[in-house]
Amino acid sequence: MWSGPPQPDQGLPPPLAAVPVPWKSTDPCQGHRESPGALVETSAGEEAQGQEGSAATQLDVLRLRSSSMEIREKGSEFLKEELHRAQKELKLKDEECERLSKVREQLEQELEELTASLFEEAHKMVREANMKQAASEKQLKEARGKIDMLQAEVTALKTLVITSTPASPNRELHPQLLSPTKAGPRKGHSRHKSTSSALCPAVCPAAGHTLTPDREGKEVDTILFAEFQAWREAPTLDKTCPFLERVHREDVGPCLDFTMQELSTLVRAAVEDNTLTIEPVASQTLPAVKVAEVECSSTNTCALSGLTRTCRHRIRLGDSESHYYISPSSRARITAVCNFFTYIRYIQQGLVRQDEPMFWEIMRLRKEMSLAKLGFFPQEA
Numbered sequence: 177m178w179s180g181p182p183q184p185d186q187g188l189p190p191p192l193a194a195v196p197v198p199w200k201s202t203d204p205c206q207g208h209r210e211s212p213g214a215l216v217e218t219s220a221g222e223e224a225q226g227q228e229g230s231a232a233t234q235l236d237v238l239r240l241r242s243s244s245m246e247i248r249e250k251g252s253e254f255l256k257e258e259l260h261r262a263q264k265e266l267k268l269k270d271e272e273c274e275r276l277s278k279v280r281e282q283l284e285q286e287l288e289e290l291t292a293s294l295f296e297e298a299h300k301m302v303r304e305a306n307m308k309q310a311a312s313e314k315q316l317k318e319a320r321g322k323i324d325m326l327q328a329e330v331t332a333l334k335t336l337v338i339t340s341t342p343a344s345p346n347r348e349l350h351p352q353l354l355s356p357t358k359a360g361p362r363k364g365h366s367r368h369k370s371t372s373s374a375l376c377p378a379v380c381p382a383a384g385h386t387l388t389p390d391r392e393g394k395e396v397d398t399i400l401f402a403e404f405q406a407w408r409e410a411p412t413l414d415k416t417c418p419f420l421e422r423v424h425r426e427d428v429g430p431c432l433d434f435t436m437q438e439l440s441t442l443v444r445a446a447v448e449d450n451t452l453t454i455e456p457v458a459s460q461t462l463p464a465v466k467v468a469e470v471e472c473s474s475t476n477t478c479a480l481s482g483l484t485r486t487c488r489h490r491i492r493l494g495d496s497e498s499h500y501y502i503s504p505s506s507r508a509r510i511t512a513v514c515n516f517f518t519y520i521r522y523i524q525q526g527l528v529r530q531d532e533p534m535f536w537e538i539m540r541l542r543k544e545m546s547l548a549k550l551g552f553f554p555q556e557a
Contacts, residue, residue, distance in 0.1 A: 321525070324450065324521060324525070325522075325525050325527065327450075327518075328518050328519075328521055328522040328525070328527070329522075329527075331514075331515070331518045332518070332519070332522065394536070396535070400419075400422070401535060403418045403419040403422065404419050404531075404535050404538070405531065406418065406419065407419035407420065408523075408531055408534070411520070411523050411524040412524065413448075413517075413520070413521070413524065420520075423516070423538075423542065426542075427513075427516070427542045427545040427546060427549075428444070428513055428516070428545065429444075430549050431509050431512060431513050431545040431546075431548055431549045432444045432447065432509065432510070432513055434480035434481055434506065435480065435481050435482045436479065436480055436481075436482060439479060439480060439500065440480065442493055443480070443491065443493070443510065446493045446494060447510065447513050447514055447517060448517065449494075450517065450521070451493065451494040451495075452491060452492070452493060452494075452510070452514070453491065453492045454489055454490075454491050454502075454507065454510065454511070455489065455490055455491075455492065455499075456488060456489055457475065457487065457488055457489060457490055457501070475487050475501050477501070478501065478502055478503035478505075478506055479500035479501055479502060480500070480502055480503075480506045481503060481505070481506055483503065485503035485504070485505075486503070487501035487502055487503055488504065489501070489502055489504075489507045490502065491510070504553060504555075505548075505551060505553055507553075508548045508553030508554070509545075509548040509549060509553075511548075512541070512544040512545040512547075512548040513545060515541055515544065516538070516541040516542070516544075516545060519537060519538065519541055520538070
């Protein structure tokens with residue numbers, strides 16, 4: 177049932193027919209004067225007037241009821257229109273919310289894809305950087321190996337060139353100086369060389385030929401040669417192998433054992449690591465040496481032996497800026513050890529092939545270390 181607006185007849189006054197009509201108060205004196213016939217006429221007229229008023233009242237009530245029905249119908253239509261409008265707006269709101277939800281989901285998906293692509297790109301860049309770094313390190317290692325090889329070649333060439341002077345040329349380096357009878361050994365005869373020109377056989381990697389072996393006063397130590405052959409199968413600079421352990425113990429250690437023990441240890445490590453530099457000291461620059469420079473000895477005192485000697489060379493250890501002045505004897509001992517290490521590095525790099533000449537060249541280098549240790553060194557010009 178509709179429980180909306182109240183019925184039109186609720187709260188209205190009752191019909192006129194239901195209201196008792198009060199009698200007209202008359203003066204008692206006049207009542208006595210009127211006749212009964214007059215009273216009957218008066219009551220009849222009043223009754224007619226009451227009927228007419230009741231009909232008018234009923235007509236008014238009907239009009240009120242019809243107007244209230246119209247108002248109710250119009251209110252119902254207005255409410256329906258408002259409800260329809262609200263439903264339409266609510267539907268539009270739902271569609272807008274759905275559209276915004278789809279937009280948010282699309283943005284979240286794009287954000288995830290962008291984040292994944294960024295991480296993938298970052299990992300790719302890191303991987304490429306690592307690959308480039310590894311390639312650069314490999315190239316650097318190869319370049320250092322080539323540098324060591326070239327340094328060994330230069331040192332070997334210098335050694336061979338130094339042994340050939342205008343006053344005493346090395347006939348092995350200059351075959352044109354040999355007489356036709358001595359151009360080559362005859363079959364069944366052995367060559368005899370003088371003591372001054374007796375040189376141990378060596379291989380000249382730059383020229384690619386083998387020097388003629390010296391046959392005078394040589395005999396291979398079988399134990400030492402066996403150790404050499406074992407080392408030759410896998411050349412290494414490791415001091416724990418028997419062959420190099422013997423050389424270090426018998427030659428390298430005593431040759432680099434100077435009075436200044438601490439500096440001797442540093443020099444030996446630098447020689448083994450190939451980081452020692454020997455520089456000549458020009459005579460015109462000697463008076464210009466400043467105290468502010470890092471110098472660990474004077475030009476008149478050898479930093480290794482501690483003896484008062486004229487020092488024409490100085491050494492530098494690694495990348496250090498410190499210089500140590502050394503005497504000619506100390507320089508000869510260090511140079512002899514450096515020549516030995518240069519040659520075995522040359523062997524390790526595969527630049528020397530023949531085993532027997534290689535063995536005798538190592539023996540010659542060991543002989544130079546022994547002579548330098550005993551104080552024998554070439555006089556400088």
